Amino acid sequence: MSITNVVRRKRVARENYHHGDLEAALIDAALDLVRQTGPDHLSLRAVAQQVGVSPSAVYHYFPDKDSLISRVGDKLFIDLANMQREALAQIPGISARAAKLRYRELGRTYFRWANKEPNLFRLMFGGFCKIEREGDHQGNDAFLMLTKCLDDLLDTGVISKSMRKYGELLSWTAVQGASTLIVEGHLPEAAFEDLLDGLDLAMRAGNMRAGSK
Amino acid sequence: MSITNVVRRKRVARENYHHGDLEAALIDAALDLVRQTGPDHLSLRAVAQQVGVSPSAVYHYFPDKDSLISRVGDKLFIDLANMQREALAQIPGISARAAKLRYRELGRTYFRWANKEPNLFRLMFGGFCKIEREGDHQGNDAFLMLTKCLDDLLDTGVISKSMRKYGELLSWTAVQGASTLIVEGHLPEAAFEDLLDGLDLAMRAGNMRAGSK
């Protein structure tokens, strides 16, 4: 899709005094520095310097440093959702096999994102960004994609109705937890594929009228 | 040897100049401040002041602030394991029912810990403490307790051998992920009991010779 463009002004961004789109530039610079230094250890002044602007200029766009970090988080959630969307687009088809592959790839993308940039992952889930609507994932693209994947698994008979009920919850929490535990060194990297295997098995629970209540 | 300055050596803490056990006092004070302010926003000077000591005194026990925070993390992991041990001790018995209750309570304790003190939970899993032996959970008490719980579930016929294989991985990651997502506001608090229900169902997968390969 298109990038967040410079729509504010109708002319081209100046290079001299006025920056053009300082807000976005600050977010990008902050993202870059967080990737290197971690969400703690981020310096507001370093962000300003990277953009080539005075530290006080930041306060025209963000009330404080934490707000800037929070905005970085917003951007990261969008980026992750886009990456997941792209991953899903690579696996078309309505077969059970395709649905299973999509489901796996959705989790893998989540984990790869976390594992490639631990500091950005920590920023997203380390209490640095304030979630606006608590526990409300309507309109959350990533959640909707997961829902779609699970619906496909149900429609193709891969998972049972009883398991479908817990699909989002179980998948999201397990993938999220595995990402955290691997990134923080509590589990080896190879554990993630094992987890996906375990999730596949788990999701088949309740199938075949598995009697035992 | 005179009586006056003898016996006081290793036992009692001094109150005057020498603190007695400054190292532990600093860790405790840091823990207390992190609970209030979060792992970022922790001030070394505030820690020193709370103990009633000069900021530079800290550097006799820790090379820098991050090391102090890391030591707080070590303590928290021990505390969590102890809390889980106590929770398990309340539910004795070798029946399937007891084993199921223990398994559930183990996850609940993990989550309660996270949910009651979000800032401490963030300290543990937010990249603030350096894990010594990466991905090696031999000797990790919490992990051993989980293993024991799962063995009991297998022995009492609650879970299948095929599912047992993924028991630790699936349980730990799901509970960890749910704790994070709830603490950070992405899921409502009530979702955790739902997750435990889903986990119960998932764990029964592979039981009853559930044919479908």
Add this chain to the structure above:
DNA sequence: GTCGGTATCTGAATAGTGTTCAGATTATGG
């Protein structure tokens, strides 16, 4: 008991931080 050595802690200093605010600079609407 006194003395020397050592571990422990202080005080001051340095460099860097987030944040505020009066004012300089530039762009824009009337």
Add this chain to the structure above:
DNA sequence: CCATAATCTGAACACTATTCAGATACCGAC
């Protein structure tokens, strides 16, 4: 074209982590 608003600067303030020379209290040995 000018007044007004938007944008950014520079200096200042209080605070931070960290270093280091030196003061203080303890310890074991004499």
